[in-house]
Amino acid sequence: MTISKGSAAGMRPGCAQWLKTSNNISQQFLAFGGRPDVVSLAGGLPAAELYPLAAIQSATQRALERHGPAVLEYGAIEGFPALRRLIAARISAETGGHFTPENVLLTSGSMQGLDLIGKVLLDPGDFVVAQSPTYLGALDAWRPRAPLYRKLDWDLQEPGFDDALARAKFVYTVPNYSNPTGVLVSQERRAALLDKVLAAGTWLVEDDPYRTIQLDGPPGRSILGHYVARHSGAYDGPVIYLGTVSKSLVPGLRVGWIIAEHGMIQALTLAKQATDLSSSMLTQAITLELLEQDFDSEHAKAIVPLYRERRDALCNEAALRLSEWFEWEVPVGGMFVWMRARNQAIDTDELYRFAVEEKVAFVPSSVFDFTGQDRFAMRVNFTRSSPEVITEGVRRLERAIATYVSS
Ligand code: PMP
Helix, strand or coil, X not given: CCCCCCCCCCCCHHHHHHHHCHHHHHHHHHHHHCCCCCEECCCCCCXXXXXXXXXXXXXXXXXXXXXXXXXXCCCCCCCCHHHHHHHHHHHHHHHCCECCHHHEEEECHHHHHHHHHHHHHCCCCCEEEECCCCCHHHHHHHHHHCXXXXXXXXXXXXXXXXXXXXXXXXXXXXXXXXXXXXXXXXHHHHHHHHHHHHHHCCEEEEEXXXXXXXXXXXXXXXXXXXHHHHCCCECCCCEEEEEECCCCCCHHHCCEEEECCHHHHHHHHHHHHHHHCCCCHHHHHHHHHHHHCCHHHHHHHHHHHHHHHHHHHHHHHHHHHCCCCEEXXXXXXXXXXXXXXXHHCCCHHHHHHHHHHXXXXXXXXXXXXXXXXXXXXXXXXXXXXXXXXXXXXXXXXXXXXXXXXXX
16 A cells, blocks of 8 residues: 555545545635635625624633633533533423433534534445435535435425435434525424434434524424424433534534433443543533523524625625526525526536636535535525625626626
8 A cells, every 4th residue: 555645545435535525625615715805605604793702701701710720621521511401401491301411412513413423323335314405514524434325305205215214324404594505494394204203213313503593583393392392201312403502602612512312422422532532611611601691692682683684685686686597595594595596507516617716705506415416506605794795796696607608
């Protein structure tokens, strides 16, 4: 075996594939979108100018005064005990269920939760049922495990779907304002999917980072909540629920959580121990200070009206300039508009090259698609930039499309 820089020699097939594709793609978008002369509608971030610096500063002070050097140590692998208790109490209140701290594993963002789930559940060749398009980070997290995907079609009627479900290790879904499509899945569909998951005896991973970005009213019950509504007593269900403060507060705290039944939490905890020994106790203690005061709800009151304004700026300008070529649903929450090319007339991988010339970034659909067929849509973010910058971005997109179609 010859090992040279950049060589994939000896790597597992999933890793070698990973090196070739997604890794480069993510880095490419981040690098281009981060240039000051570029209007980036590509990221999936909260607005940095709205980050609550003063609240985080005073929460840090309080956390250090309250806990002293204890928060500067390695900590309990399951997470900061008081924060575990708070998350268990919150999820109990939200769903009406009986969750204890033993149902909670605190993670370094929900991204770590996705990784741990792959470590615990996936062997190469296992099946995962997931929406397509789906969150790129989840595909990245599981790529080294080389799973096979089956598309989750939400009408749940496709021939063979029940068999696929019975063979799947888990179903992965983002029912609230999905990344990348912004779609809010109806309550009926959530309940129907849960029925099928229970009948198939498989796990269901419900990834819910956008829950608090409610632009037109609350999203209703989580799938976890549907399970709890039907089963009383200690939680013993198949739903593995992922939460995070990345969108409700700031991503830099790197605090997320997994809610699951005890055995699954124990397995995930062992996997976490072998990954990072413990998440940062300091940022968990800071998060505790903020959540104890319901600061996330306060913060949502400040940011949601601004995000609504930005969504409207994007959709209104796009209606004027892009609707000849693209169509979309106005999202009722989250951070993205999913624009689909009419009659598959625009290949967004190709369009991206013209967008680079016009100095505007979006994310083409191909990166979110494990079927490898969807090249005719794009994800456009509206939370990160001001309405003026978004408007300018849409103008640049219009110019890029005009050049593309006449080329
Ligand atoms: N899941 C989804 C659907 C996401 O969009 C993101 C963030 N882009 C994550 C998980 C990861 O979030 P975190 O910052 O909590 O790791």
